[in-house]
Amino acid sequence: MYVAVKGGERAIDNAHALLAEERRGDPAVPELSVAQIREQMTLAVNRVMAEGSLYDPDLAALAIKQARGDLIEAIFLIRAYRTTLPRLGHSNPVDTGAMAAVRRVSATYKDLPGGQVLGPTFDYTHRLIDFALAAEGEAPRAPQAEPLGPVPRVTGFLDREGLIEAEPDSDATPRDLTREPMELPADRALRLQALTRGDEGFILSLAYSSQRGYGRTHPFVGELRIGEVAVEMEIPELGFAVEIGEITVTECETVNQFTGSKTKAPQFTRGYGLVFGQSERKAISMSLVDRALRWEELGEDNTGAPVQDAEFVLMHADNIQATGFLEHIKLPHYVDFQSELELVRRLRAGAQEAAE
Amino acid sequence: MGLLARARPNRLAAVFPDMPDSTLLRGPETGAVMVRGRQGGTGAPFNLGEVTITRCSVQLPCGTVGHAHVQGRDKAHARRAAVLDALLQTQDAEALTRAVLSPLAAEETARRETRARKAAATKVEFFTMVRGDD
Known part of the structure; x- marks a missing residue:
């Protein structure tokens, strides 16, 4: 009350x-x-x-x-x-294949067209505190080299051979959890929206739990890329799509173990992560959780692992909902507490009487 | 239009400082556009998140209408881009392309190329190690 x-x-x-x-x-x-x-x-x-x-x-x-x-x-x-901004519309789906990538690595192919491009990564740093940063110095300058050619999608190579499940293309309007409350069961589009805006720590822990055996995923990072993509929108006044901006995104595609049946030959399966900005820990985590949540459509067993439970994952991934509900308990609850206090005193008095 | 939308507001103002008179038809107003991605990069669409966009429509005294949708919340930038969009449909188009669009395009190309060159310098060259027992 x-x-x-x-x-x-x-x-x-x-x-x-x-x-x-x-x-x-x-x-x-x-x-x-x-x-x-x-x-x-x-x-x-x-x-x-x-x-x-x-x-x-x-x-x-x-x-x-x-x-x-x-x-x-x-x-x-x-x-x-x-929430104060009017919604002016939606963009065409961004073409991550045409990304101007500043980083692009694959854990599945050593030599791949376009190459392994490390970009501005913490990987291979020694994680030693750099005391030189405590002093002001000159702005560092990165070396340059001849620009690379196009970087084709790694899953595209597997797809061409039929070794990975096809990703059916469509132009269906996806459900939007910012316009209508999330309802379960949630399709993959809605799940991806909830995951990409979900708390990084929560998504990371879920992904980690799946790697440790709570829900089996066995992923390889087929490709991780970071870079800029163009945002295009159809403008009604013009009758065609124009570029309205450019955003940096991180994309992760995982290649996972097989699905197949008596009539269908085994194929690798996919997990997908796409996140605003340079956010690779989140993108990798998202792709693992996406894959784990697909257990039903891929005909896998539900082992009861938290990461397989769409309701558990989707209803607890949002850190603003979580913090709102959690932190409200520190706000004044004096009257509620008074009634609890009265109740516990009465119970204790009753217990004491019974003992005597 | 994409070039004007992507340009930094202060750069556009620097190359196009004097705006001719125009009537506002709409805005400038700031809102959000929902950016979509595709499942697996190539599959069905999903909602990735929103981006701030400012839009503006203007009319020049000659009647020409210009539209702009620019990234961010800068209303002066949106209006400037809309006026330019209108002017680029008039006889001034050639002069403005030279004075405004060309320098912006050149700066953008140079910025992208520099970034691509720096990324290229981080490309890994693998050497296959010779195994001892072969």
């Missing part, structure tokens, strides 16, 4: 003033600009855009500043902001 209370207004105002002061920190230290956050905390900005489900680096950087670096709070600010 909720009971309205009044008062505390001055305390709240002063708490907000204290928050603002603490956010600024020591005034002797220069203030962070939004552009600095956007340019130098890029992966935090990317995470806020992915889970805030709104691609706008300047806005995400501002939200991070306002939230004092609390990324879930920043995501909350972005989600709240996006």
